[in-house]
Amino acid sequence: MVQVRVYLYATLRAFNAAAGGDTGAEMEVPDGTSIADLYGLLGIPEGHVKQAFVNGRRQDPDYVLRDGDRVGVFPPIGGG
Amino acid sequence: MKFLRVKMDELKVYTEEVPEKYQKLAGRALTSRLICDEVPATCHPLGPKAKLFIAPGAVTGTSAPSSARVSVGGKSPLTWGIKEANAGTPVAQYLARLGIKALIIEGETKDGYWTLKVSKDAAKLEPAGDLVGKGLYEAYHALKERYPGAGFIACGPAAERKLSMSGVCFSDTDGRPSRYSGRGGLGAVMAAKGIKFIVVDPAWTSPVVAENRELFKTGQAKLADAILTHPLSKPGGTLNTYGTAALINALNEAGGLPTRNFRTGRFEGAAKISGERMAEVVKERGGAGMMGQGCHPGCTIKCSNVYPKPDGTELVSCIEYESDWALGANCGIDDLDAIAEMVWHCNDLGIDTIEAGVTIGVAMEAGLLQFGDAAGALALFEEIRKGSALGHILGQGAAFTGRAFGVVRVPTVKGQGMPAYEPRAVKGIGITYITSPMGADHTAGYTTAPEILSVGGKADPLSNEGKADLSKAFQDTTAFIDMTGYCLFIAFPILDIASGFEGMVETVNAVLGTNFTGADVAKFGGEIMSWERGFNRAAGMTSAHDRPPEFMRYEPLPPHNTVWDVPDEELDKIAGN
Numbered sequence: 309m310v311q312v313r314v315y316l317y318a319t320l321r322a323f324n325a326a327a328g329g330d331t332g333a334e335m336e337v338p339d340g341t342s343i344a345d346l347y348g349l350l351g352i353p354e355g356h357v358k359q360a361f362v363n364g365r366r367q368d369p370d371y372v373l374r375d376g377d378r379v380g381v382f383p384p385i386g387g388g
Numbered sequence: 389m390k391f392l393r394v395k396m397d398e399l400k401v402y403t404e405e406v407p408e409k410y411q412k413l414a415g416r417a418l419t420s421r422l423i424c425d426e427v428p429a430t431c432h433p434l435g436p437k438a439k440l441f442i443a444p445g446a447v448t449g450t451s452a453p454s455s456a457r458v459s460v461g462g463k464s465p466l467t468w469g470i471k472e473a474n475a476g477t478p479v480a481q482y483l484a485r486l487g488i489k490a491l492i493i494e495g496e497t498k499d500g501y502w503t504l505k506v507s508k509d510a511a512k513l514e515p516a517g518d519l520v521g522k523g524l525y526e527a528y529h530a531l532k533e534r535y536p537g538a539g540f541i542a543c544g545p546a547a548e549r550k551l552s553m554s555g556v557c558f559s560d561t562d563g564r565p566s567r568y569s570g571r572g573g574l575g576a577v578m579a580a581k582g583i584k585f586i587v588v589d590p591a592w593t594s595p596v597v598a599e600n601r602e603l604f605k606t607g608q609a610k611l612a613d614a615i616l617t618h619p620l621s622k623p624g625g626t627l628n629t630y631g632t633a634a635l636i637n638a639l640n641e642a643g644g645l646p647t648r649n650f651r652t653g654r655f656e657g658a659a660k661i662s663g664e665r666m667a668e669v670v671k672e673r674g675g676a677g678m679m680g681q682g683c684h685p686g687c688t689i690k691c692s693n694v695y696p697k698p699d700g701t702e703l704v705s706c707i708e709y710e711s712d713w714a715l716g717a718n719c720g721i722d723d724l725d726a727i728a729e730m731v732w733h734c735n736d737l738g739i740d741t742i743e744a745g746v747t748i749g750v751a752m753e754a755g756l757l758q759f760g761d762a763a764g765a766l767a768l769f770e771e772i773r774k775g776s777a778l779g780h781i782l783g784q785g786a787a788f789t790g791r792a793f794g795v796v797r798v799p800t801v802k803g804q805g806m807p808a809y810e811p812r813a814v815k816g817i818g819i820t821y822i823t824s825p826m827g828a829d830h831t832a833g834y835t836t837a838p839e840i841l842s843v844g845g846k847a848d849p850l851s852n853e854g855k856a857d858l859s860k861a862f863q864d865t866t867a868f869i870d871m872t873g874y875c876l877f878i879a880f881p882i883l884d885i886a887s888g889f890e891g892m893v894e895t896v897n898a899v900l901g902t903n904f905t906g907a908d909v910a911k912f913g914g915e916i917m918s919w920e921r922g923f924n925r926a927a928g929m930t931s932a933h934d935r936p937p938e939f940m941r942y943e944p945l946p947p948h949n950t951v952w953d954v955p956d957e958e959l960d961k962i963a964g965n
């Protein structure tokens with residue numbers, strides 16, 4: 309198992325109260341879990357996620373989570 | 389369409405036909421062309437030879453969506469180079485409906501401050517009287533009573549003191565002093581001319597109708613469709629729901645949120661000042677608070693907001709991402725109520741929230757107050773209000789304040805404070821800051837879209853590769869959009885949806901009678917930029933001005949621990965220096 313901290317932002321917060329909170333959620337997931345798998349575990353239906361940052365770097369959905377990763381997940385975001 | 393030329397040394401207003409060479413220009417293209425043609429590049433920005441230009445965009449005043457932008461141009465007392473600062477406001481629409489292609493304010497008067505009143509077929513000057521020296525909330529309240537139905541343009545008390553962080557203020561849909569052409573100190577230029585208020589009365593005017601109605605209709609439909617379907621700009625999309633401050637968490641995750649005067653790229657208090665939190669506060673407190681406010685009638689994106697006090701009454705409109713960051717994370721302040729109060733002071737004094745926040749960050753760096761000291765930061769606004777010696781130093785901006793206190797870590801380019809993206813963590817926007825003729829300006833070429841937001845493609849924010857070309861393409865395209873009168877946020881949908889981009893170009897052609905193709909957008913934008921660079925060169929700027937603050941070259945920025953390592957030659961490619 310690997311431990312990750314997950315933060316959901318903006319409209320994604322509604323899908324998971326724990327990860328949607330300000331401090332995110334500490335999660336234990338099986339080895340080999342990808343970011344895409346994580347969305348399933350969090351109960352986020354398809355089509356809502358735009359991208360995820362892992363330790364400050366944007367990663368593809370097939371990125372396999374590692375112990376200690378900080379994952380921030382976003383719907384489409386804009387501003388300026 | 390006509391030019392209204394206000395000669396302050398004569399205290400007279402002249403109506404001029406628009407010379408042919410300006411007929412197909414508008415917004416930034418027009419203000420920048422006029423600056424190059426009429427303002428001596430070496431003049432003092434606050435002297436008698438300087439001028440102020442106010443020009444609505446090409447499609448402004450028509451029924452095109454999100455198109456009520458107005459450009460204000462002049463020589464900047466902050467950067468001493470060319471400046472265009474634009475705002476979204478119903479006043480932009482009023483000017484266009486009155487047939488005013490540009491307001492040109494020139495000369496100067498020693499005879500106090502004046503109000504310019506513009507209405508259908510009339511324009512005249514009157515003494516500004518009792519409202520001089522007053523905060524802009526009080527002034528706009530009084531103007532609203534005196535001139536119901538009109539819109540207002542003003543410079544605030546900070547501009548009366550000729551402070552370089554003063555902006556030109558426009559009224560919003562409710563007559564608040566909240567929509568700013570904030571950057572570069574153009575408020576001080578307005579004050580130096582002797583104009584305090586401009587009252588724009590749209591009575592008996594009607595929406596502008598495009599010359600080529602059919603083409604306009606086609607283009608408008610394509611653009612509106614793109615805006616209404618793109619997940620960012622559609623109703624209920626993130627801009628609409630969380631405002632621009634939804635970016636706080638995004639930049640924080642990416643490690644590019646400048647924190648405590650650009651010491652780190654992450655702020656531990658980010659969640660407390662985020663757009664998500666703002667939306668929660670608005671919901672909890674109820675009352676006057678709202679997200680999803682439009683800055684003018686005709687915007688379907690509606691990214692603006694009204695922030696309430698704990699009792700639900702209005703505190704301020706509006707808290708943008710940039711203001712939130714500048715007065716929040718950049719100062720180590722994690723208290724939205726305090727940030728809202730500071731934005732109120734900025735609106736009331738007539739100052740740029742970005743320059744104010746960057747300056748306070750530098751003051752904190754200098755040890756005048758501690759990072760995170762919200763009460764201390766609020767007290768600095770009182771110094772500016774009082775016009776104390778300290779207030780005058782701060783009011784001249786971050787670069788000046790840094791000099792006054794011997795600070796090395798001063799995040800400015802060409803004397804203008806950097807906005808809310810860390811160049812060491814988002815390289816493309818750094819190139820934009822450094823090479824824009826406007827000084828550090830995020831709106832000049834928003835490569836953040838592909839670098840952080842994955843809009844308009846994807847680019848690795850930490851990589852230098854291809855970034856000079858990317859920044860140049862964005863800067864050129866933006867110069868064109870700044871001519872159109874469209875809000876820059878239409879860039880999000882039209883970067884991803886090709887028909888929206890076509891629609892934008894078609895509506896412009898339909899109004900201006902031009903034949904721009906898609907490929908012409910960046911080309912003509914590049915031409916506008918070359919005029920602007922030409923002015924800066926004539927003003928004495930060289931490639932040495934297209935350089936980052938030195939500390940960014942040697943101080944690694946956590947969490948990525950990267951430095952600014954884009955070669956200078958790459959920067960010089962952009963301006964062709």
Ligand code: SF4
Pocket residue numbers: 454455456476681682683684687688689690691692875876877
């Ligand atoms: S998107 Fe925001 S800034 Fe742009 S026109 Fe609409 S309300 Fe104004």
